[in-house]
Amino acid sequence: MQTEQDVSPDRFATRRAAPGFTLAELIVLIAVIGILSIMAIPSFLRYYQAATLKSGAQQFAALINQAREIAIKENDNLCVKVSSPTQMMYVRNNCTTGTVWVGAGTDAAGNINLPPRISVAGPSAANSPIFNYVGSALPAATFTLTNIETGATLTVSVAASGRITIP
Numbered sequence: 001m002q003t004e005q006d007v008s009p010d011r012f013a014t015r016r017a018a019p020g021f022t023l024a025e026l027i028v029l030i031a032v033i034g035i036l037s038i039m040a041i042p043s044f045l046r047y048y049q050a051a052t053l054k055s056g057a058q059q060f061a062a063l064i065n066q067a068r069e070i071a072i073k074e075n076d077n078l079c080v081k082v083s084s085p086t087q088m089m090y091v092r093n094n095c096t097t098g099t100v101w102v103g104a105g106t107d108a109a110g111n112i113n114l115p116p117r118i119s120v121a122g123p124s125a126a127n128s129p130i131f132n133y134v135g136s137a138l139p140a141a142t143f144t145l146t147n148i149e150t151g152a153t154l155t156v157s158v159a160a161s162g163r164i165t166i167p
Helices: 023-074
Strands: 078-084 087-092 111-113 118-121 141-147 153-158
Touching: 023 078, 023 087, 023 118, 023 141, 023 153
Parallel strands: none
Antiparallel strands: 078 087, 087 111, 118 141, 141 153
16 A cells, blocks of 8 residues: 555655855856956056046145135135145235235145145246135136146136136
């Protein structure tokens, strides 16, 4: 006599493979990820260097805009002067004979440190933009920012209206 266990359909079922991946599949996956990573690294580095320059230009433009805001708030003329490739300062009245503005974000000498890995070249002291009490700037000026690592450049322009742009 046959028991229920002898005629059950599970008796003829084939064994299923255990869930998971084989060692060969894992090695192939790791190799593909490695190849894709090697191909992506140069693009990522170029992006990082370009983003560093763009970020530095945006920070520099914000510092110039801060000078404009101070000139409006204090009802005074304020000049933006590049004192070294990595520092700038604000000078009252004009950049050649005015007094250095010292306040938030400056050291005791009035210098403001610029973003790291960025150097700035700007107009001479006589041609640096001077913001007046309404926010306009004379003369209009262009500052050139350079990524020290790559040599890539970007400009920050100050229009006579006081508008600051990064083309």
